[in-house]
Amino acid sequence: MQLSLDTFLLGAFVYLTAAVISVPIATRLGLGSVLGYLIAGMLIGPSVLGFVGSEGQDVLHFAEFGVIVMLFLIGLELQPSKLWTLRKPILGLGGMQVIGTAAALALALILFGLGWQTSITIGLILAMSSTAIVLQSLAERGQLKTSGGQAVFSVLLFQDIAVIPILALLPLLAAGGGAPAPETHGYLGSLPAWQQALVVFAAVALIVLAGRYLMRPLFRLIAMTGLREIFVALALALVVGITLLMETVGLSPALGTFLAGVLLAESEYRHELEMDLEPFKGILLAVFFIAVGAGIDFKLIATEPVLIFGGVLAFILVKLVVLYAIARFARMKPPRASLFSFSLAQGGEFAFVLISFAGGLGLLALAEANMLVAIVALSMAAAPLLMMLDAKIIQPRFESQGFRREADKIDQTGSQAIILGHGRFGMTVGRVLAANGSRATVLDHDVEQIDALRKFGFKVFYGDATREDLMQAAGAADAKILVVAIDNREKINEIVQMARRNFPHLEIFARAFDRTHAYELLNAGVEHVYREVFDSSLALAEDALVALGTHPYEAARALRLFRRHDETLIRRTARHAGDIDTIVDISRAAQAEIERVLSGDQQPRPDYSPDRGWGALAEVAQDPRSMSENEEKAAS
Amino acid sequence: MGILYLASFMKILILFAHPRLSGSHVQRTLSDAVSSLSGVTFHDLYAAYPDFTIDVAREQALLAEHDVIVLQHPFYWYSAPAIIKEWLDLVLELGWAYGPGGDKLHRKFLMNAISTGGADAAYRRHGRNRFEITDLLSPFNQSAHLCGMAYLEPFVVFAGRWLTAEDLALKASDYQGLIEGLRDGHIDPMTRLAKAYALPLAFEAQRLQKKRHAT
Incomplete structure (x- = not known):
């Protein structure tokens, strides 16, 4: 797409203005910034005001870079040792969530009459949650570092990893369904399997080794120049470079930058990096949320309102049930299980990637794909509302219940x-x-x-x-x-x-x-x-x-x-x-x-x-020069 | 007595107390004269305990390490600034400084080094202050006695505020000389006992012991 400077600036102006107007209103109403951005996106999107048009998808893709930067920043706050302690929730909770949700949704769809390949595909697509919305909302409410927030984060991290095998699995499903040959995916697609594995391993090893031995001396060198903008440039170049590398070998860029972040978590430049990248992350995420909002096709929704809203509702419900079951199985107490379920019960940005990939494989018809995009986008718009429902209505109930249980003890x-x-x-x-x-x-x-x-x-x-x-x-x-x-x-x-x-x-x-x-x-x-x-x-x-x-x-x-x-x-x-x-x-x-x-x-x-x-002031009266005759006599 | 108690090196601890040193010319001059002498520990109580939470164990350890204890302070209200009282109350514990087993201060020396607002002449029976300095210091005198210490004649700077610079410098060098003399053994503390001070039993026992050794 040829983007002239004028169109770029105009677009930037529309996006930024929409954010500036809607977010303060949303936060004032207690809705959180994410919902504000989404609403702003819907308003300026083609369906309502039409300020932005078909380039929304490109913007969305571009703004996904914000998610990548966010993962890098999260990695920066997570020391390797801490990540190691999270291995169980990542594999356990994450694995159960992806497989459980995909299976439940696929089963429902098969019962609904869809083909098993399409059902499994949709199940896998909808199993993904929105890293961007969830982490941003949790961070805004200061819940990211609570153990509930950590569990949510673990699942999101696992989903990032799971995208890779899912991308590998979909062509197999397509082949099983007799669909046309899969379109090659990145550089990797053209290589035999063992070489693919080797390249993936090499890419990860490159990040680990560079993060360990190269980045610190490099940052030190740049820091010594005292030029802040060069430091920012290096930080951005690092994240962009990893993104390119990961996309080339077909891995999740978010995962790659997250790994780099973890490796730099113990370095002395951690806070500097956080401060420098934070604004980029913020703006890009904002654009991302707005693009998601703008991408909601209200015309399509108007033609199939029952199917789409019913789909959103059913999908969220299935996700909630599966998530809550997993949480309880993992021995989370009800309040935490509720936070966990309501946080993750929406579709995510990976779904868009997977939908277009599956569409290319012929696993999804165009109409199905468009409808799925609408459902995922709507569920993402509903995500902040769901999290608010949990925080404002459900958690307080747990509080009173949880308390009643211990009331007797307090009395004593x-x-x-x-x-x-x-x-x-x-x-x-x-x-x-x-x-x-x-x-x-x-x-x-x-x-x-x-x-x-x-x-x-x-x-x-x-x-x-x-x-x-x-x-x-x-x-x-x-x-x-x-x-x-x-x-x-x-x-x-x-x-x-x-x-x-x-x-x-x-x-x-x-x-x-x-x-x-x-x-x-x-x-x-x-x-x-x-x-x-x-x-x-x-x-x-x-x-x-x-x-x-x-x-x-x-x-x-x-x-x-x-x-x-x-x-x-x-x-x-x-x-x-x-x-x-x-x-x-x-x-x-x-x-x-x-x-x-x-x-x-x-x-x-x-x-x-x-x-x-x-001081001596109180002793002025005892100035020997002011002594009475009597005392003078005594003194002599 | 002086013959028996042979002059020797003494470790000197100066417990200094002034709540507003920046406003005191006399005490600052006296402190400057002794605070950095070798073999002398200068301990500013208000600086060490600005919140009055005295570290009793540390203070007792300091006392145990020294032979001559000097209380240097302005003579506020015929006594010492508040922290000296707090120090006495807390540090001189029963069973440590006095009473059963309280022998840690036995045969040490205590001396006040003070500065007064009033002139020498005021501290007379017929003067404005009606008592002699040594009478007014009797609580310290008796405290020393109870702890088995020898109480020395105080070092006094009278009407410090009205001294000329030369006179004050002279006083400071007197003070320094006294401290150095005690430290080096040129001045036998036994020759500087407070007027009419009856040595406590702790000293008697030692004297008898020495006598026995001699025979």
């Missing part, structure tokens, strides 16, 4: 303190209380965290702390203090309001994110408010003063004074929150005041210095 604890949130903030509070003989009742919503903590003997319970009945069960009626240490600003405010309304006797100790949040909490009537990084920044400032030559005790005292001053100030200004001018006035005056206090040493100002007792 009789702790005087309840800590909500046992992350980096609440954990310290809990440890200090425990070390001093006050075991607190702890509530958290991270299942994995809870299991780990219980092994350490903490009474940690699973649950959403905004719920009043849960607080009741945690013993809020008998407790003395409530520590709100979760890392969600809105939820903190919600809990504080709920607690003050229902348990007015509880003394609340709340974590505040920043000054503004502290204002909100103070104005909500919370007396004990702790800005989460305030004390550590003071501790750093104290050490910095000492490093600059201030006596350690004077530094410590200066910081204690500053702390008290600021805590007073924040309480004085809290009721003016929102009135910037007044706050500025009060703060200015207060700043001048603390500066006078703390600089008391340089310019003694007896009126302000709180430690003038340590």
